Amino acid sequence: MIDYLKYKLQKGLSIVEGMTAAAILGASMTVFMTLQSTQEQDFSTLRKFDKAAYAVELMFEELAAVYQPIATQYGNPQVAEDTTAGTQLKAKGFSGLPKVGDEIIITGVGGKYEITARTVFDGDQNTTLTLDRSDVADTNIVNMAADAALNANITIISNAQGSLDPYHSLDLTRHEDAAYIEDLEDDDLEKVALDLQNWGALLETHLGPARDGDIREIAVEDITKNVPLDLDNDGVTDTDSEGDDIIEQVKKKQVTITIKQDNIEERFRRLFLSGT
Structure with a gap:
């Protein structure tokens, strides 16, 4: 009788409780392994960085x-003829052709202008510059802000190759x-x-x-x-x-x-x- 009561009073895990505990343990191991893998991957990436x-x-x-913050001027360029405000400007006085991407200002004309194209020198060492207004966000504003006068100085403020x-x-x-x-x-x-x-x-x-x-x-x-x-x-x-x-x-x-x-x-x- 005593042995019967001893075994009857003993408590253990039921099948359901055992399966639940195993599932929790498995999930915990999965989370641990995932975190460890992520940390190892992060450490590997940091070493690469x-x-x-x-x-x-x-x-x-x-x-x-x-x-090159101080722009090369290529001589002493000037406006070659009176020019109505637009996107093209005939220039003289260049010792060498300016580069596409160079940026200029023109005396008497507001704004800054990027050279998007230029012609080879003619017989008088003149070149025609195609300009794009570069100091305004509105891409519809491309013309020069005002007419350019003959002999107005042209100053290169940045070189494409030095910018x-x-x-x-x-x-x-x-x-x-x-x-x-x-x-x-x-x-x-x-x-x-x-x-x-x-x-x-x-x-x-x-x-x-x-x-x-x-x-x-x-x-x-x-x-x-x-x-x-x-x-x-x-x-x-x-x-x-x-x-x-x-x-x-x-x-x-x-x-x-x-x-x-x-x-x-x-x-x-x-x-x-x-x-x-």
């Missing part, structure tokens, strides 16, 4: 070599895209197309081929920084007659290289001023 950072530094150094602007929105995941590369070259941007191929291949070496959702892109923008003025270099900000600090606005080029792979995204940023 460390290597890619060296490639990004090289890209910044090569961009610094390209950057970082052509690198804006450059998609490094497309470094093997023949049509994309050809489009760049057709715009007289052979150097940009070459850098695209070299830099894209370099990043692929460190990060592997780009997959859907990956980002490897360059963005270039103009920014203005407020810088304290110190003309006498005494380490103290100059002040005006009322004792307020004199602040100077300085325009800089900001280049951002964005790399995104899996769920990790990094932005590398550099400011360029006077070629630095």
Whole structure:
């Protein structure tokens, strides 16, 4: 009788309870293994990003070599004849043909203008420039802001080959895209197309081929920084007659290289001023 009661009072797991416990354990193991796999993948990606950072530094150094904030003038160009406001301008005084993508201003004419085409020199060393208004967001505004007068000075304010602007929105995941590369070259941007191929291949070496959702892109923008003025270099900000600090606005080029792979995204940023 005692043995019967001993076994009757003993408690264990029912089949249902055992199956429930096994299911919970299995789910926990699945979650643990998934988290571990995700963490290992993230760590692997971060190690790749460390290597890619060296490639990004090289890209910044090569961009610094390209950057030419003081534009080459190609002689002393001037307007060759009185010209009604439009998209074409006859110019004289160039010592060499300006490049497509160079940006100019014209004395007496408001606005900035990008050279989108130019003719070869005629017998009088004149060339006809095709212009596109570049200082307004409205793409419908393309004509010169006013008539251009004979002998008005033409000043080149940026050179296509010394500007970082052509690198804006450059998609490094497309470094093997023949049509994309050809489009760049057709715009007289052979150097940009070459850098695209070299830099894209370099990043692929460190990060592997780009997959859907990956980002490897360059963005270039103009920014203005407020810088304290110190003309006498005494380490103290100059002040005006009322004792307020004199602040100077300085325009800089900001280049951002964005790399995104899996769920990790990094932005590398550099400011360029006077070629630095």
